[in-house]
Amino acid sequence: MSPTTQGLLVFVVTIGLLFSGVPVAFGLGAISIVFLLLFQGFDALRVVAETFWSGLDEFTLVSIPMFVMMGAAIGSSPAGKDLYEALDRWLYRVPGGLAISNIGACAIFAALTGSSPACCAAIGKMGIPEMRRRGYPDDVACGSICAGGTLGILIPPSITFILYGIATETSIGRLFLAGVMPGLLLTGLFIAWTLFIIWKRGFRTHAPEFRYSWKEKFASVPKVFPFIAIIVGVMYVLYGGVATPSEGAGVGAALCVLAAVVIYRMWAPSMWWEILRDTMRESVMILMIIAAAVLFGYMLTSLYLTQTLATAIAELHVNRWVLMGIINVFLLVCGFFIPPAAIILMTSPILMPIITAAGFDPVWFGVILTINMEVGLIHPPVGLNIYIVQSIAPDVPVTTVMWGSVPYVLCMFLCIVILCIFPEIATWLPDTLMGPVHK
Amino acid sequence: MRRLSTTAGVVSALLIAVAVLVICDMVIERYIFNLTTIWQIDVVTYSIVAATFVGSSYVLMERRHINVDIVPLQIGDRGRYWLALATMALSLAFVVVLWVLTTKFWYEAFSENWRSNTVWRARLWIPYLSMPIGLGLLMLQYIAEIGGIVTGETAPFGIWPKRNAA
Numbered sequence: 001m002s003p004t005t006q007g008l009l010v011f012v013v014t015i016g017l018l019f020s021g022v023p024v025a026f027g028l029g030a031i032s033i034v035f036l037l038l039f040q041g042f043d044a045l046r047v048v049a050e051t052f053w054s055g056l057d058e059f060t061l062v063s064i065p066m067f068v069m070m071g072a073a074i075g076s077s078p079a080g081k082d083l084y085e086a087l088d089r090w091l092y093r094v095p096g097g098l099a100i101s102n103i104g105a106c107a108i109f110a111a112l113t114g115s116s117p118a119c120c121a122a123i124g125k126m127g128i129p130e131m132r133r134r135g136y137p138d139d140v141a142c143g144s145i146c147a148g149g150t151l152g153i154l155i156p157p158s159i160t161f162i163l164y165g166i167a168t169e170t171s172i173g174r175l176f177l178a179g180v181m182p183g184l185l186l187t188g189l190f191i192a193w194t195l196f197i198i199w200k201r202g203f204r205t206h207a208p209e210f211r212y213s214w215k216e217k218f219a220s221v222p223k224v225f226p227f228i229a230i231i232v233g234v235m236y237v238l239y240g241g242v243a244t245p246s247e248g249a250g251v252g253a254a255l256c257v258l259a260a261v262v263i264y265r266m267w268a269p270s271m272w273w274e275i276l277r278d279t280m281r282e283s284v285m286i287l288m289i290i291a292a293a294v295l296f297g298y299m300l301t302s303l304y305l306t307q308t309l310a311t312a313i314a315e316l317h318v319n320r321w322v323l324m325g326i327i328n329v330f331l332l333v334c335g336f337f338i339p340p341a342a343i344i345l346m347t348s349p350i351l352m353p354i355i356t357a358a359g360f361d362p363v364w365f366g367v368i369l370t371i372n373m374e375v376g377l378i379h380p381p382v383g384l385n386i387y388i389v390q391s392i393a394p395d396v397p398v399t400t401v402m403w404g405s406v407p408y409v410l411c412m413f414l415c416i417v418i419l420c421i422f423p424e425i426a427t428w429l430p431d432t433l434m435g436p437v438h439k
Numbered sequence: 440m441r442r443l444s445t446t447a448g449v450v451s452a453l454l455i456a457v458a459v460l461v462i463c464d465m466v467i468e469r470y471i472f473n474l475t476t477i478w479q480i481d482v483v484t485y486s487i488v489a490a491t492f493v494g495s496s497y498v499l500m501e502r503r504h505i506n507v508d509i510v511p512l513q514i515g516d517r518g519r520y521w522l523a524l525a526t527m528a529l530s531l532a533f534v535v536v537l538w539v540l541t542t543k544f545w546y547e548a549f550s551e552n553w554r555s556n557t558v559w560r561a562r563l564w565i566p567y568l569s570m571p572i573g574l575g576l577l578m579l580q581y582i583a584e585i586g587g588i589v590t591g592e593t594a595p596f597g598i599w600p601k602r603n604a605a
Binding site for chain 1: 485490491508510523
C-alpha cells in the first residue's frame with residue numbers, strides 16, 4: 001500500500017474513531033498500535049512501552065500540572081468574584097462599562113487561570129445575572145461571556161501554548177509573549193463589538209442610580225493583586241530566562257495555593273483536596289493524551305506519512321497564503337469537533353514542516369492556531385463555552401447564546417486576518433524582549 | 440473498585456503535590472543558595488509521569504478522560520448502549536496490550552537493573568513500576584465500567600435516556 005493510501009486510511013479511521021465517543025487518549029493509542037501491527041508486524045510493538053514512557057518523561061511537561069494547579073487554586077477561590085467586583089466598581093459609570101468590565105475581567109482571569117471553561121464559569125456566574133439585571137439583551141450578555149472566556153487560551157500563561165511549544169519544540173516563553181498583544185487586540189475587538197451593538201440597539205444606561213465610594217472601589221483590589229503579581233512574576237522569570245517554565249510554574253503554583261489559603265482563609269483540608277483533585281484530573285487527562293499523541297506521531301513518522309504529506313504539499317507549489325488559508329479552514333473544522341489539546345498534539349508535528357517550509361514563523365503560527373481553537377470553543381456543535389454559559393443562565397435558550405456568540409466568532413476571524421497582514425503584532429514583543437530568533 | 444480507584448486518585452494527587460514541593464526546594468537550593476541539584480529534576484519528572492499512570496483509573500471513574508460526544512448525543516438509546524460497549528471494549532483492548540507491553544518493559548528494566556543516564560543514576564524500575572500498576576488499575580476500572588453499563592447501573596457515555604444532556 002502506498003504511503004498516500006495509508007495516510008488516507010489513517011485519517012479516515014482516526015476521525016471516525018474519535019467521533020465514536022472513545023476517550024481521545026485511548027482512541028489515539030489504539031489506532032497507533034493497530035496501524036503499527038498492520039503495516040510493520042509484531043516487531044514494531046517492542047518500542048511502544050518505551051515510546052509511551054518517553055512521551056511523558058520530560059521536565060518541560062511538568063509545567064502543565066503546575067500551571068493547571070495555579071488555575072485550580074485561583075479558580076476554587078472567590079478571586080473571580082473579587083476581580084469582577086473591582087472592575088465593575090471602577091467602570092460602572094462608563095456607558096457599557098459593565099460589558100467592558102466583564103470582558104476585561106475575563107481577560108485578566110484568563111491570564112490567571114489559562115483555562116477557557118474556568119474563566120467562563122467564574123466571570124459568567126457574576127457577570128451574566130448582573131448584565132441581565134441592568135437590562136442588557138440576553139444574547140449580548142451571554143455571547144460576551146462566551147467570547148471573553150476563550151481569551152483563557154490566548155492570554156498567557158496558556159496550556160495551549162505549552163502543548164504547542166512541546167509538540168513543535170518552540171520556546172514556550174516566546175509563545176507566551178507572542179500571545180499578549182493578540183490577546184489584547186482580541187479583547188479590544190470584543191469590547192468594541194459589544195459597545196457597538198448595545199449602542200445600536202439604543203441601550204444607553206450606565207446605572208446612574210447607585211454610586212460606589214472610593215473605599216468600596218479599593219476594597220477588592222488588595223485581594224486580587226497578589227495573584228496578578230504572582231503571574232507577572234512567573235512571566236518575568238520565564239522570558240527573563242531566570243528559570244525554566246517548569247520551575248517558574250512550580251513556584252507560582254505553590255505561591256498561588258498559599259495566597260488562596262491566606263487571603264481567602266481556605267484552611268479546610270477539603271478545600272486543599274479540591275485544588276489537588278482538580279489539578280490531578282485535568283493534568284492526567286492532558287498528559288495521557290500527550291503520551292498517546294507521541295505514540296501516534298511515532299506511528300505516523302515510522303510509516304512515512306508525515307514526510308509524504310509535507311512533500312506532497314510542497315510539490316503543489318501553491319501560494320503560501322492560499323496554503324495558510326487551507327490550513328486555517330482545516331484547523332477550524334477540526335476545532336468544531338475535537339478538543340484543542342488533541343488537535344494541537346496531533347496536527348502540529350505534521351503541520352510544522354509545512355509551515356516552516358512555506359516561510360511562516362512558528363511562533364506566529366502558534367498564535368493563529370490558538371485563535372482557531374478559540375473559535376471551536378464558542379462555535380457549535382461542540383462549543384464548550386456555550387454550554388457552560390447556558391448552565392449559568394438556564395432560562396436563556398441555547399440558540400440565543402449561540403447567536404449571541406456568532407459576532408464574536410467574526411471578531412476572531414478579523415483578528416486572524418489582522419495578524420496575517422501585521423504578523424509583528426504577535427512577534428514584536430518576543431523579538432524585542434528576547435531578541436530575534438536565530439534562523 | 441471505587442475505593443481502589445479513589446485511593447489511586449489520592450496517591451496521584453499527592454505525587455503532584457510532592458512534585459510542587461520538590462520544585463520549590465530545587466529553586467531555593469539552586470537560585471538562593473547556588474547549590475547544584477542532583478536528584479530533584481528526576482524526582483519531579485518521575486512523580487508527574489507516575490501520577491499520570493496511577494491517576495488514570497480515577498480519572499476514568501470520574502469520566503474526565505475527554506471524548507467527542509457528538510455521535511453518542513445524536514443516536515438513539517439502543518445505539519448508544521452498543522456504541523458505549525464497543526468503544527469501551529476497544530479502549531480496554533488497548534489498555535490490556537499496553538499493560539502487557541509495559542509490564543515486560545518494567546521486568547527488563549528490573550532484571551537488568553537499568554539506570555537513568557542523568558547524574559543521579561536512578562534505578563529505572565522504580566518509576567517504571569507506575570506503568571504496570573496504573574494501567575492494571577485502569578484495566579480493572581474499565582471492566583467495572585463495562586459491568587456498570589451491562590447491568591444498567593451507569594449510563595452509556597453518562598447520558599441517561601430522555602434527558603437533556605447539555
